[in-house]
Amino acid sequence: MSSQRVKIDGATKVYGDFKACDHISLDIKEGEFFTLLGPSGCGKTTLLRMIAGFNPIDEGKIYFNDKEINHIPADKRNIGMVFQNYAIFPHMTVQGNVEYGLKARKIKGKELTDRAMEAMKMMQIDNLKDRMPSQLSGGQQQRVALARAVVIHPDVLLMDEPLCNLDAKLRVTMRTSIKKIQKQLNITTIYVTHDQEEALSISDRIAIIHDGQVEQLGEPMEIYTKPANMFVANFIGTSCFLDGEASGGVVKILGVKELELNIDKEYKGKVKVSVRPEYVHLGAPKEGEIQGTITMSTFLGDFMNYEIQIDNGPLIEVNEYTDEMDISRKMNDRVSLELMSGRICVFDAETEKTIMRD
Numbered sequence: 001m002s003s004q005r006v007k008i009d010g011a012t013k014v015y016g017d018f019k020a021c022d023h024i025s026l027d028i029k030e031g032e033f034f035t036l037l038g039p040s041g042c043g044k045t046t047l048l049r050m051i052a053g054f055n056p057i058d059e060g061k062i063y064f065n066d067k068e069i070n071h072i073p074a075d076k077r078n079i080g081m082v083f084q085n086y087a088i089f090p091h092m093t094v095q096g097n098v099e100y101g102l103k104a105r106k107i108k109g110k111e112l113t114d115r116a117m118e119a120m121k122m123m124q125i126d127n128l129k130d131r132m133p134s135q136l137s138g139g140q141q142q143r144v145a146l147a148r149a150v151v152i153h154p155d156v157l158l159m160d161e162p163l164c165n166l167d168a169k170l171r172v173t174m175r176t177s178i179k180k181i182q183k184q185l186n187i188t189t190i191y192v193t194h195d196q197e198e199a200l201s202i203s204d205r206i207a208i209i210h211d212g213q214v215e216q217l218g219e220p221m222e223i224y225t226k227p228a229n230m231f232v233a234n235f236i237g238t239s240c241f242l243d244g245e246a247s248g249g250v251v252k253i254l255g256v257k258e259l260e261l262n263i264d265k266e267y268k269g270k271v272k273v274s275v276r277p278e279y280v281h282l283g284a285p286k287e288g289e290i291q292g293t294i295t296m297s298t299f300l301g302d303f304m305n306y307e308i309q310i311d312n313g314p315l316i317e318v319n320e321y322t323d324e325m326d327i328s329r330k331m332n333d334r335v336s337l338e339l340m341s342g343r344i345c346v347f348d349a350e351t352e353k354t355i356m357r358d
């Protein structure tokens, strides 16, 4: 099966005077699992539809390998597509659905049945081949949609929120199967989601899209640990922002606690420090430390989540995991918050961009 590199060069889509995609450039490698992640309305589906050929591109170019495909119609791009609403034919059996794209390509006889069977086996739906879609669960229908997309041996697989109609547990199982199958087939895959956990778990690389532009591009771990700006820090995972003043490589946080952080020594000015719930240790209240009061605690199995009102500061979330969970903590307890200096990120308060050194 051939797989393609997908290059997007300044892709722009305008509706009236609104830019749904604003000069987006991305270089997606052959065989890569690439995710477009962003909040509702940020332009991810519009971009995917331009790659598919369903939406004409207003400005910019899209290439599959070195071939520009702007004017190639959707049905000639050899792409597989999976949508959130499955889009399988209700009047055809599972096998009929899977064979559909092959028949459209004039594939017949043994090759037709062999290829359909191979795709159904891969998606573990071969035992359901004679059922109608109405006799299938949501997860099974989505497997049919996937089998139908990969059976044609597409050069590029495009998926738009394929798991969003499934329940939470099934989403996790399905995303693992999608990832395994994608690696097995080595098809360049472009996946759209607004679910950051799904994106982190499934992707080789992620582009964070906001207001029609790319905010950050990188591997999941890089995006989580080194967000380029406050939007990304807030959108990926949970972050709370604390005011600080930076000078000589040291940040004084909330006027209380000085920490030496990985920023330029020359940088001087107001900053925001982002803190994730797992980057804080709680202790007994202590002079010279950031302090607060527990306003809520929620037991979540392997960890306890606290909401803490910081003195002269914002509300912050803190997680305490099983090994260090102090089950005697209760509402209104006073605590100190020790921030893990190697983990927190610092942003310029005005531009909201990171000032962390690499």
Ligand SMILES: Nc1ncnc2c1ncn2[C@@H]1O[C@H](COP(=O)(O)OP(=O)(O)OP(=O)(O)O)[C@@H](O)[C@H]1O
Binding pocket: 015, 020, 038, 039, 040, 041, 042, 043, 044, 045, 046, 047, 194
């Ligand atoms: N045909 C259209 N005419 C006018 N505006 C449109 C059209 N299609 C999309 N838009 C607008 O473009 C923006 C981007 O839409 P798009 O569907 O790409 O967002 P999205 O990031 O995929 O969001 P969601 O996760 O909600 O599907 C939205 O503000 C949307 O209202």
